[in-house]
Amino acid sequence: MKTKIAIVDDHELMAKALSGLVQKFENYDVIYEVFSGADLKKRIGLGMVPEVVLLDVSMPEMDGYKVAEWLKDNHPDIKILALSMNNKEEAIVKMLRNGAKGYLLKGCKPNELKQGLDSIVQKGHYYTDYVTSQLIKNLNPESILDPVAELGLNDRELQFVRHSCSDMTYVEIADQMCVSPRTVDGYRESVFVKMNVKSRVGMVLEAVKLGLFEI
Numbered sequence: 001m002k003t004k005i006a007i008v009d010d011h012e013l014m015a016k017a018l019s020g021l022v023q024k025f026e027n028y029d030v031i032y033e034v035f036s037g038a039d040l041k042k043r044i045g046l047g048m049v050p051e052v053v054l055l056d057v058s059m060p061e062m063d064g065y066k067v068a069e070w071l072k073d074n075h076p077d078i079k080i081l082a083l084s085m086n087n088k089e090e091a092i093v094k095m096l097r098n099g100a101k102g103y104l105l106k107g108c109k110p111n112e113l114k115q116g117l118d119s120i121v122q123k124g125h126y127y128t129d130y131v132t133s134q135l136i137k138n139l140n141p142e143s144i145l146d147p148v149a150e151l152g153l154n155d156r157e158l159q160f161v162r163h164s165c166s167d168m169t170y171v172e173i174a175d176q177m178c179v180s181p182r183t184v185d186g187y188r189e190s191v192f193v194k195m196n197v198k199s200r201v202g203m204v205l206e207a208v209k210l211g212l213f214e215i
Helices: 012-024 035-046 065-074 089-097 110-123 141-145 147-151 155-164 170-177 183-193 200-209
Strands: 003-008 027-035 052-056 079-084 102-105
Touching: 003 012, 003 035, 003 110, 003 155, 012 027, 012 052, 012 102, 012 110, 035 170, 052 065, 052 110, 065 079, 065 089, 079 089, 079 183, 089 200, 102 110, 110 183, 155 170, 155 183, 155 200, 170 183
Parallel strands: 003 027, 003 052, 052 079, 079 102
Antiparallel strands: none
């Protein structure tokens, strides 16, 4: 039985090209391409429910973030693989927080796209090395039971981590915490060391994995 795929991209040529590529992959069937989030909602409302949605992030009106959030709230069984030209950490974090189970850049090679689809279907998620290497790190039982104690995070660092799971900038986080941006820089450096991560994306995904924050 082939996995049913829907493609959502406001650029028709991109959607059609992507559809043609995925259709060549074994075990996948593109049931439709739509060019807006509203069109996806209509199709699903008519009973045309995909198992995986390949979702563009940057779209007018209902962008990928809103589409992902709507799917998470109304059809949590549908898996989302985001596709975007945007490689900024804030965009990746926001999509993952809104329910995407993977994030690929549109310049990726066909075999990476297939690998992403295979992983989404078989494991429920797909995160490239660019997004994070932390998802494949094994947890020990003690860190599962008490991750904050295991990591040695203090209250302010934990607060910083949770704010970082939002789409706020570091300057906005500093304002929210009533401290200077330099102090937030100190929190970030300390947390990165304690969590053994090198980026905000890695920190957020580690926080999710440890149960410090839910996406």
